Amino acid sequence: MSKLNEIQNKIHELNGGEFQKMMDVYFSKIINGEVYSIGSVIGNNNTKTGTPDTLIKTVENKYIFIEYTVQKSNLYKKFEDDLEKCLDKSKTNIPINEIEKIICCCTGRLSTEEISKLTTKVSSYNIRLELLTIDSISFKIFDFPSIASDFLNITLDTEQILDIDDFVKAYNRGKLATTLNTALYARESEIDLIIESINRSQITILSGKPGVGKTRLALECLRRYKENNLEYEIKCLRNNGQNLYSDLKLHFSNPGKYLLFIDDVNQLTQLNLILDYLGLEEEGIDFRLIVSVREYAERKILEKISKLNNHLIKIDILQDKDIETLCKEEYDIKNHLYIERICKISKGNARLAIMACETAIRENTLESIANVTELVEEYYKGIKKDFESELENSGLLRTAAIYSFLTVVNLKDDENLILMAQLANLEKNDFLRMTEKLHSMEILDIYEGEVAKVSDQILSTYIFYLAIFDKNLLKYSELIGIYFPKLKNRIIENLNGVFSYYYQKENYELIKEEIIKVYHDLKEKSDDKLEDFLYTFWFALEVETLVYIQEDIDQLSKEEDNQINYDISKQNSNTSETLSTLSNFSQTEYYNESLELIMNYL
Template identity: 30%
Template sequence: MSRIDTIKQKILQLDGGAFQNLCNEYLTKKYFSDKDVTMTALGSQAGTSKTTKGTPDMYIVEHGKYIFVEYTTQQKSLAKKIEEDIKKCLDISITGIDCQYIKKIIYCHTSSNIEVKDDRHLHAICEEKGIELVLIGIDTLALDLAHECPAICRDVLNISIDTAQILDYETFIRNYNSNALAAPLDTEFISREEELTAIDDAFEKTNIVILSGAAGIGKTRLALRYIESHVQNSSRQVYCMRSCGVTILDDVKIYLDRPGEYFVYIDDANLITGLEHIVRYVTEEYKNYDLKILMTVRDYACQRVKDIISEIAPCNIIDVKPLTEDILMQFIEAQFPSLMTEAKQYAIQVSQSNTRILFFACKVLEQGTYKEITNVSQIYELYYGKYLRNELHEISPITIKVAGILAFLGKCRIEDIIRDEIVTTMVGVSAEKLEEEIRRLHRLEVINIFENSVITYADECFANYILKSVIFDHRTLNLKTLIKEFFYKQRYRVVESVNMLLQVFHSKDINEQIIAVIKSIWDEWGQSLSFEDFVQYIQSFARLNPTGVLQKANEVIKNTLPVICNQEQFDFKSNNTEYFAEDKHYEDMLNSLGEMAETQYAKMWSYVNI
């Protein structure tokens, strides 16, 4: 059965009140979501699915004119029923409204059997009074719900048309803010005028713009502000994408199913499953889409995302920098006016100009003295630790360990986790017990489980805190073991988790411990693995062990036969390594050496004879 037929069947099962509620949501979404209108439902009891007598069933006031809405689930003698209801709407003795003030009548019904002559007759009745008539039958309603309102299908009809990873602007913000622990997205926006102009300028050159920056710097807030100030009032249809761990391409085909003007925002693009397929699909010229894509990505994942996209379409990258102290002070004064000046200044100092951490710090400072906070790790501990103790006080050490593994691995499937002997061994439980612990975390609203399979954290920052806590505070998980066991299974995720620990907490002690672990594994694998395997590890963590990179490069050079060639054949300015490395593994090694250009060891580059 097609999804359209499924939607029709669900609609036909609705009683009169439920059908009215469905149509109210549908009409609001399709016709009035972006308009300044007043809507009043006369035909249903507030907060229920019960109908009440009234004409019209709903009315909308738009610019001083009325739009009347009528509904029916009647099947027999439908044309006669519609005509009777229309005439009631036109009767001033019933509505108290003269026809000159009625702009339109919308009539929603559940039939496909209105004959052409009846359709013409009904329209003629309204046209005689200078009023537009819109008839919406079950065919039109089902098509629109499938293609334009999947969320209504999911929420009202309990039909999963999509995976809920593509949302409109308002729903995206509402869903994000629904997590009580997350820093809200609807705080007052301050400054960033230069970045907003830069985004505008970038879109003049390309259709894809990437906002790159550290976690918590304000990338998502900036992107949403751009949509609000530069896109919302345009003719473009705006969609926001956020990954829940499953492929999103089918959703894209639902929402972008016809040529048109679109603006797509992709949050944390590096976490989107099949990003390259999405970009390729929406940029294919034959589709005649007028499409702009704005995406955010953490700085340490930017190059990988750029490499993916650049193979398909050109893109521009904008680096999002920290706000100045003066701007951060304006933010605090707008959001936390009751804080003492000294506390505000201290919050800025300890948060190291990170907007998200600044928000957490101010929330903590509202509850106590600023002298309790000396670093970012303590901000996280005071902000999330209280929640962990108060709300999750019954959580066991085993459950915390499972939460830590899930935080390290990121988005994953229950069936893969419980079948993984490494995970069950780390936790020290059976596969059945492991699944039970995962379900417990879901009931506690620590994690989300999508389609009864895909696991994601409800709050990414809380996941960061859990991971730091289990590895460095309570030491219930060993970072070295985690890296060794999962690096060659989930390389990019392991690197991302390590980068997060390095960048988010701004802790010298944590960073030193991580670097020591990386070097320890480096020494072990350098002796035991083949060069082809080991070079993947080198490329991933070159910046954390530049001396090790040089040592390995020296070893490779000594074991490589020299090649006599004419230097004039090389275009050194192009920075193209293919001249030097016929083998992909050697090219990776060269790229790792290139990484050193941004480290304190950059001057040593001139001594590498390659």
């Protein structure tokens, strides 16, 4: 059975209230205006008498009337009566000249003759009539997978490509996620730059530190861009690790203009699938991207898209006066002591400021927002209590930390699940039981029983901190020993995320000690991963990395036929990696040594 047939069958099963609610959501997505569900009962799926069943007031101050029915027979008579009521000002209190359109929706079919006669009844009033039967409605719902999922329980895609409002709902649904519903403060100049960039670039990149407000800023730009570019279909990608191919095909295969926002593009492993859509102009597809990327991953993303028309915009932290405005206007915090403390610990980071405001309101004590570490502890204290209240809390926390480390896990990959279970010191069945427990605690999201992911980014970082640094339940050396270099990029992402919120000398030294353990093991085995390991973890092995590169240079100088091209763009990847690693030493005490090695290498 095709998905279209399945949609039609499910629509036939809806009662009047369910049908109206589904279609009201649909119209709210395609019509720019205020929706009033006059004939719908709040809180349940019953209906009540009203004319029209739904009223939409457009931004042009015109009115759209919508009538619904799930009758299986006498549809013509039903709509004929509905039209008479809609055209009766005594029943609607709206003058006929202010009615722009009347839409009649049904779960049955009308004949050609019936459609013609109904259209004639309103033509003399200069009012457009739209008649939507089961056929046209099913086609329309097919284009909105989230509606098919919510109202018909039909899965059309992996629910990763969403409308703006659905993206915000999905984001805010995460347990203790920092809300995206706050107003935007002090970003007007950035908004102008971003909208200008969207107009002239294929890809607009928003780069900044974690928590500066890139996601919220991007969403504001999408909404404003849509206001002046109604022909563009605006979508947001919320990555859950599932394959994107069918989603992209469903949403972007038809000729049209599309703008897609990708949040944290540095965590997306299927970027190339999306970039392919940038070259389909000849097929009538105008496809543009706006992406957010964490500052530390900016260079790698720029390398991936270097041949495409892109524009990088740096998003800076907020100033203290902006944080103060957020405290006062968004959270009604007026006490100057609280505001000063929030400004001090957030250091311009919008996400930390929101977390601090919400914690301060909930706890009503200055001590609850003493510093960043204690703030995050306080914000997630309920989660910590959940772990501590479980009899098997150490196994549960270890399991959660491993999921946090890996970000996205394929639950069909038995080989990896066995490795994860071993790391958690559990049998595979016990590990899967812990996985289900984390899902029931709303810590872990599981998509169609195939992919698992911690529900919130900062929650993921906190769980990892709790297990590795606070409770010492997992050895970092064991994690990187198993997953390096296969998941090298993910390991780097994880470290940057942890140190964004928990950079303390003792935490750094613990990680460094664990990295050194793995290094010595690789060196003892003369493992061919040693070079890659040094280039990745150079910050913990500064002297060892410089010595290794020096020895490499000495070896190169002995090879008479070896010539290094001075045109760096033409050098091999190994050369680029070596020079890139040496450039990392520019802010360290080994700057002079690294500079000398660069000169020798070239």
